[in-house]
Amino acid sequence: MTGELFPRERSEPAPGAVLVPDWLGAREQLDLVAACRDWARPPAGMRTVTLPTGGVMSVRTVCLGWHWYPYGYARTVVDGDGAPVKAFPPELGELAHRALTAAYGSTGLERIAGAPDYRPDIAVVNHYPHGAKMGLHRDREERVDAPVVSLSLGDSCVFRLGNTETRTRPWTDLELRSGDLLVFGGRSRFAYHGVVRTHPDTADPALGLVGRLNITVRQSGLA
Ligand SMILES: O=C(O)CCC(=O)C(=O)O
């Protein structure tokens, strides 16, 4: 906690996009960081991703359930060590279900595409070392429009939530801090988004994490 005078409040920066600040407690954050460390280990561990353009992403990534590569999903690390992707942990599915209820409320949830029968089966874990960022993109390799649940850990960042049509304005810049929950579903599900910058060493040192971690939980729609 950063000694805020007032609690940071839930907000809806775009239709279907909900930010719930400080959603994860300290214990949950520590447990997730520890889990990420396990998931990062080879085989099928954390790797850097090379894009078809030849560019190398500045984040490092590990996936659970389905392996994301540019641009698709596979059951093995087709652009890495070739190992089978690690299983999607049921606890993460339960956490993501709770996240949808926290974001939309149990009644609001019914009005969000793919939320009532939500069956998440992918986690994409990104580590942002100091200086890393992520260009504007859409999460569109999934075959269904169920919401994406995003959990942030460690350093805070500037997250850019754009529109569904273009990579350009209008967009909204949000600060995401450790423990924050962002859900993008409904009309924001396929919005462009990215991470403009992180703020080095802003996390509570007790978390024992250098840089920033982001976990997105998704539903693939793949069998
Ligand atoms: O790090 C973030 O907050 C966003 C990550 C993201 O957009 C992705 O993994 O597709």
Ligand SMILES: [Fe+2]
């Ligand atoms: Fe994304």
